[in-house]
Structure formats: structure tokens, C-alpha cells
Amino acid sequence: MAVPTRPAAGAPIESAWGDIVHDSIAAMDLQAGTASVVVSAAAAGSTVVTFPRPFAAPPVVTTATGPLGTSLWVVTVLAVTATQVTLNATTKTGATGSATVPMMWIAYGTRA
Numbered sequence: 789m790a791v792p793t794r795p796a797a798g799a800p801i802e803s804a805w806g807d808i809v810h811d812s813i814a815a816m817d818l819q820a821g822t823a824s825v826v827v828s829a830a831a832a833g834s835t836v837v838t839f840p841r842p843f844a845a846p847p848v849v850t851t852a853t854g855p856l857g858t859s860l861w862v863v864t865v866l867a868v869t870a871t872q873v874t875l876n877a878t879t880k881t882g883a884t885g886s887a888t889v890p891m892m893w894i895a896y897g898t899r900a
């Protein structure tokens with residue numbers, strides 16, 4: 789199928805262009821959620837999150853958290869598959885201790 793010409797500003801949108809945009813968006817999936825990493829007497833910990841809906845291939849995943857008490861935690865993605873992601877939390881200072889580190893994650897990839 790040939791890709792139609794992108795519409796100019798102010799011009800009507802042809803249905804063929806709308807179909808291309810829809811098909812591109814509909815083939816993708818965006819999922820998000822929260823998780824907690826429980827760290828016990830260590831400087832780091834990890835947890836595995838299973839995606840609510842599997843992807844066709846490993847998606848792009850990002851994660852974030854903020855300050856927790858007096859320690860700043862750095863959260864990273866350790867491994868990603870089509871069905872799950874492993875998230876890691878490490879103290880920025882390297883000090884050991886116990887904490888529950890809340891984090892948010894966003895995954896974007898091809899819909900299964």
C-alpha cells in the first residue's frame with residue numbers, strides 16, 4: 789500500500805492518511821504502572837514486574853523515583869522481555885540499609 793501524502797496545514801485530511809496514522813498507532817501499546825523494590829540491609833534491590841498485556845517483542849521501558857527520606861535512590865531497568873521487566877533500585881550514596889523504594893514505569897512497544 790502506498791503511503792498517501794501528508795496533509796498541508798488547514799487542508800482536509802484524506803481518509804487514506806487517517807488510516808495510515810490509525811494503523812501505526814493501533815499496532816503499538818503503551819502500558820504504565822507502579823512497583824516497589826524492597827531493599828533489606830543492602831545498597832540495592834530488584835523486583836520483577838509482569839506486564840498486564842504481553843508485547844509482541846521486548847518494549848522500551850523507562851522508570852523513575854524520587855528522594856526517599858535522606859537517601860536518593862537511582863532506579864534502572866535491568867532486563868526486559870515481551871512479558872516482564874526487572875527493575876533495580878540502588879542508593880546513590882552506596883550506604884546499606886533497609887527501605888521500600890516506590891517507582892513508576894512506562895513501557896511502549898508493539899502490540900501482541
